[in-house]
Amino acid sequence: MVFLENGTVTSPLGFKAAGICAGVKPSNTTKKDIALIVSEKPCSCAAVFTRNLVKSSAITVTQRNIADGTAQAVIVNSGNANTCNADGEQKAERMCELAAEVLGIDKKDVIVASTGVIGQPLPIEPFEKGAAALGKLLSENGGTDAAEAIMTTDTVKKEAAVRFTLGGKEVTMGAVAKGSGMIHINMGTMLSFITTDAAVSAPMLKLALNEAVEQSYNMVSVDGDTSTNDTLTVMANGLAGNEEITEQNEEFRIFADAMTELCKSMAKKLAADGEGATKLLVCRVLGAKTVLDAKGVAKAVICSSLVKSAMFGSDANWGRVLCAVGYSGCDVDVKLIDVAFKSKAGVVEVCKNGAGIDFSEEIAKKVLSENEIEITVNLNDGECGAEAYGCDLTYDYVKINGDYRT
Amino acid sequence: MVFLENGTVTSPLGFKAAGICAGVKPSNTTKKDIALIVSEKPCSCAAVFTRNLVKSSAITVTQRNIADGTAQAVIVNSGNANTCNADGEQKAERMCELAAEVLGIDKKDVIVASTGVIGQPLPIEPFEKGAAALGKLLSENGGTDAAEAIMTTDTVKKEAAVRFTLGGKEVTMGAVAKGSGMIHINMGTMLSFITTDAAVSAPMLKLALNEAVEQSYNMVSVDGDTSTNDTLTVMANGLAGNEEITEQNEEFRIFADAMTELCKSMAKKLAADGEGATKLLVCRVLGAKTVLDAKGVAKAVICSSLVKSAMFGSDANWGRVLCAVGYSGCDVDVKLIDVAFKSKAGVVEVCKNGAGIDFSEEIAKKVLSENEIEITVNLNDGECGAEAYGCDLTYDYVKINGDYRT
Numbered sequence: 001m002v003f004l005e006n007g008t009v010t011s012p013l014g015f016k017a018a019g020i021c022a023g024v025k026p027s028n029t030t031k032k033d034i035a036l037i038v039s040e041k042p043c044s045c046a047a048v049f050t051r052n053l054v055k056s057s058a059i060t061v062t063q064r065n066i067a068d069g070t071a072q073a074v075i076v077n078s079g080n081a082n083t084c085n086a087d088g089e090q091k092a093e094r095m096c097e098l099a100a101e102v103l104g105i106d107k108k109d110v111i112v113a114s115t116g117v118i119g120q121p122l123p124i125e126p127f128e129k130g131a132a133a134l135g136k137l138l139s140e141n142g143g144t145d146a147a148e149a150i151m152t153t154d155t156v157k158k159e160a161a162v163r164f165t166l167g168g169k170e171v172t173m174g175a176v177a178k179g180s181g182m183i184h185i186n187m188g189t190m191l192s193f194i195t196t197d198a199a200v201s202a203p204m205l206k207l208a209l210n211e212a213v214e215q216s217y218n219m220v221s222v223d224g225d226t227s228t229n230d231t232l233t234v235m236a237n238g239l240a241g242n243e244e245i246t247e248q249n250e251e252f253r254i255f256a257d258a259m260t261e262l263c264k265s266m267a268k269k270l271a272a273d274g275e276g277a278t279k280l281l282v283c284r285v286l287g288a289k290t291v292l293d294a295k296g297v298a299k300a301v302i303c304s305s306l307v308k309s310a311m312f313g314s315d316a317n318w319g320r321v322l323c324a325v326g327y328s329g330c331d332v333d334v335k336l337i338d339v340a341f342k343s344k345a346g347v348v349e350v351c352k353n354g355a356g357i358d359f360s361e362e363i364a365k366k367v368l369s370e371n372e373i374e375i376t377v378n379l380n381d382g383e384c385g386a387e388a389y390g391c392d393l394t395y396d397y398v399k400i401n402g403d404y405r406t
Numbered sequence: 407m408v409f410l411e412n413g414t415v416t417s418p419l420g421f422k423a424a425g426i427c428a429g430v431k432p433s434n435t436t437k438k439d440i441a442l443i444v445s446e447k448p449c450s451c452a453a454v455f456t457r458n459l460v461k462s463s464a465i466t467v468t469q470r471n472i473a474d475g476t477a478q479a480v481i482v483n484s485g486n487a488n489t490c491n492a493d494g495e496q497k498a499e500r501m502c503e504l505a506a507e508v509l510g511i512d513k514k515d516v517i518v519a520s521t522g523v524i525g526q527p528l529p530i531e532p533f534e535k536g537a538a539a540l541g542k543l544l545s546e547n548g549g550t551d552a553a554e555a556i557m558t559t560d561t562v563k564k565e566a567a568v569r570f571t572l573g574g575k576e577v578t579m580g581a582v583a584k585g586s587g588m589i590h591i592n593m594g595t596m597l598s599f600i601t602t603d604a605a606v607s608a609p610m611l612k613l614a615l616n617e618a619v620e621q622s623y624n625m626v627s628v629d630g631d632t633s634t635n636d637t638l639t640v641m642a643n644g645l646a647g648n649e650e651i652t653e654q655n656e657e658f659r660i661f662a663d664a665m666t667e668l669c670k671s672m673a674k675k676l677a678a679d680g681e682g683a684t685k686l687l688v689c690r691v692l693g694a695k696t697v698l699d700a701k702g703v704a705k706a707v708i709c710s711s712l713v714k715s716a717m718f719g720s721d722a723n724w725g726r727v728l729c730a731v732g733y734s735g736c737d738v739d740v741k742l743i744d745v746a747f748k749s750k751a752g753v754v755e756v757c758k759n760g761a762g763i764d765f766s767e768e769i770a771k772k773v774l775s776e777n778e779i780e781i782t783v784n785l786n787d788g789e790c791g792a793e794a795y796g797c798d799l800t801y802d803y804v805k806i807n808g809d810y811r812t
């Protein structure tokens with residue numbers, strides 16, 4: 001499996017996309033904010049969504065549309081979440097209708113997603129006016145425009161694609177995603193759309209997706225807030241010509257592993273570009289009794305505001321790491337725990353057997369001044385491991401979120 | 407029941423306290439950092455502690471010392487948490503010994519507590535040198551010095567006392583506490599010491615304490631991090647002369663209610679002075695099916711980084727409140743929820759039946775610019791309510807925690 005250079009959601013065969021500025025937020029006159037992603041033929045489809053009880057109407061409509069395991073297109077906007085609006089469902093339905101009309105497909109085969117401010121009525125005019133233009137712009141090079149159109153506070157586009165072989169056929173899988181606040185562990189995730197030209201049945205797609213999400217999007221936290229709009233979909237159009245995967249055979253394993261790697265790379269992009277972030281944090285846990293304990297510890301460390309603040313300050317305050325391990329609720333023996341900080345500048349061991357050890361503050365500062373830090377926690381109590389992804393907590397997080405609606 | 411002006415931990419009969427600067431942190435040469443609180447006679451005693459598996463050695467020693475329900479003094483320091491140190495227990499024991507020697511009491515009747523940096527060996531010299539001076543300074547007006555000595559990043563001292571009548575006798579109860587970071591719901595709490603001249607058996611003290619904590623310290627969150635050192639103790643010396651409370655009678659109710667009110671007032675002080683905070687946030691939940699649901703919703707709202715950031719910016723971004731309600735895990739019907747913001751500048755209703763309503767942004771800004779904000783969430787689905795206490799998330803929180811150890 002290889003990552004493609006400039007890989008995106010239109011890298012797989014038979015997918016086109018487009019993104020334009022339609023002015024969903026009246027104040028926005030330049031940034032692309034609506035996008036279409038479409039397959040030339042109907043796809044098998046699977047998805048995961050937020051577990052928040054407060055949900056975007058877009059999710060309600062999408063869940064209905066993909067209940068049959070089929071989809072052909074995605075229409076998505078940034079600038080407004082279409083959540084907590086009395087007329088939200090009607091608007092989401094209308095978005096599907098407009099996409100279906102311009103694409104000449106069934107409106108029941110459209111996935112709809114929104115991201116942005118919660119609780120402000122979604123203006124439908126930008127879609128009425130923009131749909132035809134979007135249709136005309138659809139292109140095999142349009143993935144990047146779609147990636148741009150779904151950005152909110154993101155500072156960089158998130159897209160990637162992988163290529164691998166399934167039963168002798170070359171298969172491609174692409175993804176776009178947006179962050180970058182209101183991101184927390186154990187969700188569907190933010191918005192992300194995966195496309196592939198592999199032939200995979202809807203039930204097998206769902207299995208692969210669940211597995212991939214568990215190790216990627218569900219292990220990312222930016223700020224501990226679970227979004228109301230989290231939507232992750234995968235569409236597989238089968239144009240690669242492989243024999244359709246309909247059971248958990250060897251091909252399924254290759255496919256699912258590729259999806260996991262793709263999603264992990266996207267998860268890291270999300271974490272690194274968390275609101276206000278200056279550093280990607282990876283918490284790597286080793287030596288746990290169970291995978292659940294490993295994950296629990298990794299998540300607790302990555303979510304700690306105090307650990308995040310210390311990392312922002314390049315301060316090797318490992319006591320806060322141990323503190324988070326202690327309240328994780330996981331089965332750990334404090335007296336066995338080792339902690340180290342690691343980056344491309346080096347490694348510094350700071351805690352052995354649950355107690356501090358002498359270390360050079362100078363080296364620690366150097367290690368922690370890099371923009372990608374690994375916090376290694378060895379529980380020395382078993383064989384299981386896990387990784388979680390997050391970012392530092394900075395002045396800019398507060399700034400971005402102190403006045404988000406204007 | 408009345409709150410005393412300038413009430414503190416030495417307001418009840420028979421308690422003395424003192425605080426001095428002993429230089430626990432070598433860089434500290436001015437701020438008081440060790441304190442003694444002592445009763446002229448042995449007290450019945452109860453306590454709650456952090457649920458973090460990583461615990462200060464001070465807690466281990468205190469738990470041993472008060473297992474018999476008796477205590478007579480507290481020795482406490484700021485500047486070092488005495489947590490995750492190989493020799494921590496030995497140092498905590500030595501602190502008790504030094505206090506016992508200077509007070510002429512049994513070292514098994516000493517409560518010991520520490521707060522500050524985790525994972526740095528505690529220097530014992532400041533205690534060896536300071537104990538005698540502390541003993542000499544003990545005074546009935548020393549409560550405030552003790553309140554000062556336990557401060558870390560706190561910007562104001564936290565102390566209060568209440569007076570009420572038990573069986574015809576005037577009774578006083580005082581408290582000191584410190585915040586102000588690494589504070590999260592459902593703990594013992596930060597450090598807080600309660601004193602009273604009421605006569606109450608140790609088991610009844612524990613019952614009253616559990617009840618008070620549940621509605622006060624356990625409903626405060628500053629940053630979602632559960633401290634390793636949370637310690638809350640209560641000592642009752644009986645000098646008020648009331649008949650000892652040994653069962654859950656009418657006197658017990660009066661006593662427990664007074665303790666709850668005292669602890670609530672302290673909880674608000676803690677929240678208002680959370681690290682970097684500019685505003686006290688109170689989330690008041692009404693109309694819940696159960697008290698547990700009411701508490702769960704109140705806590706989720708108060709803990710949300712996004713709600714906290716919006717409040718810092720005086721931005722009426724109520725969608726984030728609804729978002730937090732939605733992921734609280736509580737039994738709510740989103741379509742019934744009303745949300746309003748309230749302060750001494752007025753009230754602004756922002757959401758009815760789970761959807762936005764028109765409101766004046768100008769009035770909202772005015773309401774949210776005050777330094778004490780109530781976020782009212784009416785679930786309209788039952789008769790139960792709860793309050794949680796928190797603060798806004800500010801640049802200064804990040805600043806304080808970006809480089810805490812130096």
